Amino acid sequence: MSEWKQRRFWTEVTVREAEGGFAIALDGRPVRTPGKALLCLPTEAMAQETAAEWQAQEGTVNPLTMPFTRSANTAIDKVAHQHGEVADMLADYGDSDLLCYRADAPEELVRRQAETWDPALDWAATELEARLESRVGVIHAAQAPEPLGRLRARVHALTAFQLVGFHDLVSLSGSLILGFAAAQNWRDPETLWQMSRLDETWQEEQWGEDDEARAAAEIKRLAFHHAKRFFDLS
Known part of the structure; x- marks a missing residue:
């Protein structure tokens, strides 16, 4: 049936x-x-x-075809009743932020990551009063508790509607810092999205594009742009 x-x-x-x-x-x-x-x-x-x-x-x-309606439903039916849990989950991204984990080779990728991601970390240190430190490799290394605490307080201060948009800005980019950068208009959404895709773009340059991966990435890119718009109108 x-x-x-x-x-x-x-x-x-x-x-x-x-x-x-x-x-x-x-x-x-x-x-x-x-x-x-x-x-x-x-x-x-x-x-x-x-x-x-x-x-x-x-x-x-x-x-x-109704992304604003779906996001609003989420804010009202779910996030409004689980605000603390959602805020904590997003704040946890700060301790494993995409921007902090760097390659040790090849030299061109190391340079590109530094040139693209260091300015975002510098911006966060100044504007968010939260300096996150980069490290080489993918093994987790904890950040200092003080900047993480400041970032957590900022996440908890968001309304339920803001938190819905912020959720996708952070989870889609893999970066709490890029989420805040989008929310506070440090760079335009497309630039920030491309910053989050640096490693994937590098792999595509080396090995060529995969059609399925590219299609999936485009869906996420559009969702990132919607999240920014939803946040702004909240």
Whole structure:
């Protein structure tokens, strides 16, 4: 038996002020999350983006074309109730940050990593008051507790909606520092994404591109850009 799929039943999509933000209504009926909570967005700009996704649906509703709705559902139904656990999980990236683990050879890769990643670590030391140290190799070496504590406090200070966007900025890049760099506009999202892909780009230059890997990377790249947009509108 085929899985049931919701079909578009509404004519008009509107944004309305609600307690705590802005809600989406379909023919006057408020949209609710899968957990039955009111789909209430923190800013009107985010609500308008979300409303546009509902307006764009034709025939069968396709959640894959509704990234703002899905991210908002996650913020309301999950992250709002598990804020501390999610914040701790993301803060833990600081102790194994992608930018801190460097190759010992070949010389060109060593140089490229230093030129690309050191400025981000320097930025974090100044703007986030958190100096993370690089090391050679992939074996874990703990960072000093003081900078990690400062980074953890910053993560915990994010709202549930911000944390949803921040989650993907960090997890997709593999770097807590790049997540903060995106959130605070140190560089544009595409530049930061390419910084996180330095090692993969190097391998592609040496051995050629793999079509499946390239397609998977493109999905992640688009998700990274959405995460930045979602964070900004939070």
